[in-house]
Amino acid sequence: MVLLDGRSGSGKTTLGAALASALDAELVGLDDVYPGWDGLAAASLTVSSSILRAESPGYRRWDWDHSRQTDWRAVDARAPLVVEGAGALTPASARLATLRLWIELDAPARHTRVLGRGDGDSYGATDLWDRWAAQEDEHLRLHRPDALADVVL
Known part of the structure; x- marks a missing residue:
């Protein structure tokens, strides 16, 4: 189980896809989990409480066009897993990860x-x-994901 965290635009999605491919792992991108533009903390909690749990792991996908949760996405608890996104790495999720x-x-x-x-036009501009960025700042302050990491790239 690999957790990949970093700030927006750092390359998490690209590296996560490459790792998932190399490891033949399932990939969960937190962009599918964040409940809207103010949802970093909620998605971060979902990593340890739902996506990485031993029994029936998974998450509700967020529909950005309609601003609501939609279908349940099950995660295969027996398969390798890569979870990438800002907020993926917290003390609670770190205990459950291999890397x-x-x-x-x-x-x-x-x-x-x-x-x-x-x-980029709808977000970065x-x-x-x-x-x-304010939510990322709070995540860094509360959870220190950089200090929890085995590897800093």
């Missing part, structure tokens, strides 16, 4: 990456970037 990764990248480079991707 814990933190990706570090400076804010200007991350912002440039976000502006260049598909959701608006106040949502600052709104999300």
Whole structure:
């Protein structure tokens, strides 16, 4: 079980997909779990309480177009798993993981990456970037995911 955390635009999704492919693992991206633009803390809790639990692991997928939870996505508890997203690594989830990764990248480079991707106009070029960064700041303050990581990239 691999947990991959870092701030927006740091490369979590790209690395997570590559790791899942190399490990023949299931991939859960927290972008499917965050309950809206103010949902980093809620999704972070979902990692340890639902996605990584021993019995019936899974999560409710978030429909960004309709701003609501939708279908239940089961996770195979017997298969290798990679969970990537801001908020993935907390003291509670760290205890359940085999490998814990933190990706570090400076804010200007991350912002440039976000502006260049598909959701850049709706996210990186608006106040949502600052709104999300404040939640990342709180996650870092409360949980110190960088200090919980086995590897910092």
